Amino acid sequence: MKSEELFEKAVQFIPGGVNSPVRAFGSVGEIPRFIKKAKGAYVYDVDHNKYLDYVGSWGPMILGHNRPEILESVIKASESGLSFGAATAREVEMAEFICENIPSIEMVRMVNSGTEAVMSAIRVARGYTGKDKIIKFEGCYHGHCDAMLVKAGSGVMTSGVPDSAGVPVGCAQDTLTGVYNDLASVQRLMEENEGSVAALILEPVGANMGLVPPKEGFLQGVRALCDKHNVILIFDEVISGFRLGFTGAQGFYQVVPDLTTYGKIIGAGMPVGAYGGKKEIMEMVAPLGNVYQAGTLSGNPIAMAAGLTQLKLLHKRPQIYKRLEELGEKLFGGIQKILQECEVPCTVNFIGSLGCLFFTEEIVVDYTTAKNSDTKLFSEFFKYMLGHKIYLAPSQFEAMFISYAHSEKDVDKTLDCIHKYFK
Structure with a gap:
């Protein structure tokens, strides 16, 4: 059974078709992807799609899936x-x-x-x-x-x-x-x-x-x-x-x-x-x-x-944290460079292996400045990334999580995709 079919069935028995609102894809104009399995930095849905995962079960998969x-x-x-x-x-x-x-x-x-x-x-x-x-x-x-x-x-x-x-x-x-x-x-x-x-x-x-x-x-x-x-x-x-x-x-x-x-x-x-x-x-x-x-x-x-x-x-293994910081700098620092190169009015906040791309040119320091983000623009970005098999949280207001299972090649793939989107 495919994600679309599962969602049609789910809405009949589960409020909104999901057991937690953060799994809903309604705000980005999509239906949830029903995940079948996960390994390392990747999740796989019931339609046999393989996604590079930056959700990590909302953070705890710091070592990657199925270690x-x-x-x-x-x-x-x-x-x-x-x-x-x-x-x-x-x-x-x-x-x-x-x-x-x-x-x-x-x-x-x-x-x-x-x-x-x-x-x-x-x-x-x-x-x-x-x-x-x-x-x-x-x-x-x-x-x-x-x-x-x-x-x-x-x-x-x-x-x-x-x-x-x-x-x-x-x-x-x-x-x-x-x-x-x-x-x-x-x-x-x-x-x-x-x-x-x-x-x-x-x-x-x-x-x-x-x-x-x-x-x-x-x-x-x-x-x-x-x-x-x-x-x-x-x-x-x-x-x-x-x-x-x-x-x-x-x-x-x-x-x-x-x-x-x-x-x-x-x-x-x-x-x-x-x-x-x-x-x-x-x-x-x-x-x-x-x-x-x-x-x-x-x-x-x-x-x-x-x-x-x-x-x-x-x-x-304290070197795990050093590696996570390096990957965080590579990914989120790389996104900042892309935004500057393409002259895109967006903001990136990050610390270590946590980060977020805000669709606002304001510096985001609190709830009010975060809420000024353009969620419609985020929705278009999300759908593009999902279409290119990169799995982000379906919300402007959630962080991206890097795991120890992510490789530099994974980060390069992500940055290439983001660069092509903004360019």
């Missing part, structure tokens, strides 16, 4: 059973490994997704501080829990829905929204709500409104303001964690958060997440403390096996 060591660990672990709903040695090993190698994390709790990690971290911060209000930033996406669907990024930006129906006013009334890269907006919110802000959460590198790095001093300024006003600082490293170096954005920028959330990269793409941080805060979590959070599948043995294998490979 042999990871596949072997999953097969071996599954032979003992898929789920126990009970404690296992492997989840203890995962927790120990993270705590020993991420300086800001003294205790960690496994969950099943980035959304669940964020939801839990916010609850813990509120329980620890006894305060209710949360500060987030326009364009930063922290999953689909009610309190975070306020001027969120990712699929919410793509669909043009500023908030979500079904979220009661009461769930979001304690969510305050700042402007990313604008310290004055943070200071104003904290002063206006003195004594009632439990936590500030942000993506240390904005990766759900396209790719928007922090301005120099922004993260350090946020840390200082949180200290001054006794506010818990939460870094959402679902995208940046273990990608911008092993210690993520907090290591890259040398800013220590109080709590950190992770997503599926710690499961090598399998359904998993985690939140962790200072011991005194994490000790609030049940059964030790009175902040309740639970999950039958948390610490699933198969996900732990896959994740440990990937994290240990990344930790053991």
Whole structure:
């Protein structure tokens, strides 16, 4: 059955024909490609098309698809059973490994997704501080829990829905929204709500409104303001964690958060997440403390096996990150040169192996400047690239992800295609 036929069937039984809005191709005038398999830097659809992949399951496939060591660990672990709903040695090993190698994390709790990690971290911060209000930033996406669907990024930006129906006013009334890269907006919110802000959460590198790095001093300024006003600082490293170096954005920028959330990269793409941080805060979590959070599948043995294998490979081989930075400079720096040569009014933001081409001549530093991008022009670009077997996220407001499996030849092919499009 082909992608078109599968989509026609899917819309009858699945809302919009997809199980996550970011998989929808409606905003680019296409139907989703139904993927059959993946290997290395490539994905293959049911129509036997082979695409060079810059989505990487939205980031976690940092080593490439179907890495042999990871596949072997999953097969071996599954032979003992898929789920126990009970404690296992492997989840203890995962927790120990993270705590020993991420300086800001003294205790960690496994969950099943980035959304669940964020939801839990916010609850813990509120329980620890006894305060209710949360500060987030326009364009930063922290999953689909009610309190975070306020001027969120990712699929919410793509669909043009500023908030979500079904979220009661009461769930979001304690969510305050700042402007990313604008310290004055943070200071104003904290002063206006003195004594009632439990936590500030942000993506240390904005990766759900396209790719928007922090301005120099922004993260350090946020840390200082949180200290001054006794506010818990939460870094959402679902995208940046273990990608911008092993210690993520907090290591890259040398800013220590109080709590950190992770997503599926710690499961090598399998359904998993985690939140962790200072011991005194994490000790609030049940059964030790009175902040309740639970999950039958948390610490699933198969996900732990896959994740440990990937994290240990990344930790053991720092040259992987050097290679990713080189490929990032080659690809995104190459795109910048093409735009200059062809005199195209577009902007490229990138850091390491993450980047984004914005169809706007403005410098993109926050949600507002990202939203000024021409999504119709992006749609035409996307369709051209897809037609030339290069698989990008079907949204102007998603990042491109490079994996260790990408080669210089792959990057050259991509740049050649982009050059021909703009020329």
